[in-house]
Amino acid sequence: MNAPAKPKLRMATATLAGCFGCHMSFLDIDERLFDLIELVEFDRSPLTDIKHCGPCDIGLIEGGLCNAENVHVLREFRANCKILIAVGACAINGGLPAQRNHFPLSLILEEVYHAQHGLVDGFIPNDPELPLPLDKVHPLHEVVKIDYFIPGCPPSGDTIWKVLTDLLAGREPELGHALLHYD
Amino acid sequence: MTQDNISNPTTFMLDNKIIPFSEGQTIIQAAMAAGEYIPHLCYNPEFKPHGSCKVCTVKANGRQAASCTQLAQADMVVESNTQQINDERRALLQMLFVEGNHFCPSCEKSGNCELQATAYALEMMSPHFDHFSPNRPLDASHPEYLLDFNRCILCSLCVRASRDVDGKNVFALSERGIKTQLIVNAKSGKLGDTDFSDQDKAAHVCPVGVIIKKRVGFTIPIGERAFDVNPISVSPHPVKKGA
Incomplete structure (x- = not known):
């Protein structure tokens, strides 16, 4: 008698205040994507266009938190994902967007929407559909518990693959010198 | 390891290895001369130690000490590469x-x-x-x-x-x-x-x-720099090019 097929794990991914570079790097696992979809099925992700995250085994989050919507998405992932992974520099320390942190937000909005040349009638966008920017850009671990971190800008496809395969095999992920990079 | 080695007046133990030292050497000096890496930041072998970053802290005879300022002593038992430290x-x-x-x-x-x-x-x-x-x-x-x-x-x-x-x-x-x-x-x-x-x-x-x-700044591309090539534990003070 054949053993029943092992149910696939569910996996979700999202980009917050990031550049999608980590997702591009994830796609760099190339033909290993075929191996991966034998083991997992995707829930919310830019790959599926599903808008909300349901119960999942693994969630990958790229990017830090620069506005209120980012925080909502992160909390939805935390509430639904058994294992939540911060992927890339921005998710881990705020990265490039966090370089605005030592300027007051009001000064930045003034500079972008009022002070620039050619913005005589410029105004700061205030449509209720726009998520409000946060005072500072925060990495994920400052708001929710993060289970694993994959550093790099972006982490290489090999690095992401190593962490995923370690987790899928029930091992603690271990990168070693060749794959652990902050740049 | 024999009892003779342990009681040698010019050696101490670092993580169960015998490290020779000469009078006046600090723990980190003797360890590095023997090819053993102790993580450190404010220590540079060319300068008088400052002892401020505390990253080189070890347990010497059970007490925590900065290995860049603590002198090596005969028969000292030093722990460095432990999970706690x-x-x-x-x-x-x-x-x-x-x-x-x-x-x-x-x-x-x-x-x-x-x-x-x-x-x-x-x-x-x-x-x-x-x-x-x-x-x-x-x-x-x-x-x-x-x-x-x-x-x-x-x-x-x-x-x-x-x-x-x-x-x-x-x-x-x-x-x-x-x-x-x-x-x-x-x-x-x-x-x-x-x-x-x-x-x-x-x-x-x-x-x-x-x-x-x-x-x-970017004469040497990222990915080809000193610590991209070798971990700092292998080559703590390499001649750094391009930065």
Whole structure:
């Protein structure tokens, strides 16, 4: 008698205040994507266009938190994902967007929407559909518990693959010198 | 290992290895001479130790001590590469990362940075603590060098080099405790108003990316730099090219 097929794990991914570079790097696992979809099925992700995250085994989050919507998405992932992974520099320390942190937000909005040349009638966008920017850009671990971190800008496809395969095999992920990079 | 080895008057034990030493050597000096790596940041073998970063802390005969200042003693039993000590070292590094603004992807020193390489060696996967995001303006007043204070870890190597080798006293650590900061010894506080030059030892000792030579930052591409090639545990003080 054949053993029943092992149910696939569910996996979700999202980009917050990031550049999608980590997702591009994830796609760099190339033909290993075929191996991966034998083991997992995707829930919310830019790959599926599903808008909300349901119960999942693994969630990958790229990017830090620069506005209120980012925080909502992160909390939805935390509430639904058994294992939540911060992927890339921005998710881990705020990265490039966090370089605005030592300027007051009001000064930045003034500079972008009022002070620039050619913005005589410029105004700061205030449509209720726009998520409000946060005072500072925060990495994920400052708001929710993060289970694993994959550093790099972006982490290489090999690095992401190593962490995923370690987790899928029930091992603690271990990168070693060749794959652990902050740049 | 025999009893004779343990009681040898010119050796001590480091993580169950016999380390020879000579009179007046510190634990880290003897360990490094024997090819054993003890993580460290403010220690540089060319300078008198400062003992401030505490990353080189070991347990010597059961008591914690900075191995860069603690003299080696006969029969001493030193623990260094243990989970407890490495966890504490990693916490020190994480505090250094969140106290400053350390954005490796946009730093010219990435790959040649001892803070980053030590964090790799101790498998630091995240900064763990909340970020301070301090506001520390750059000083680009000098024609050849840029100072990016965001990355300073207060190791005082530039202070020691400028004072003890160059005889110039260009740098100093000002204030105390959490307010401690690196300052430039000029009325304006600007590097451009000092006699700092490329020939100074102080121009070449920064273990992180504070003292940056202009216009050569990316001569060596990221991925081919000293600590990209070898872990810091294998080559703690390589001749660094391009940064």
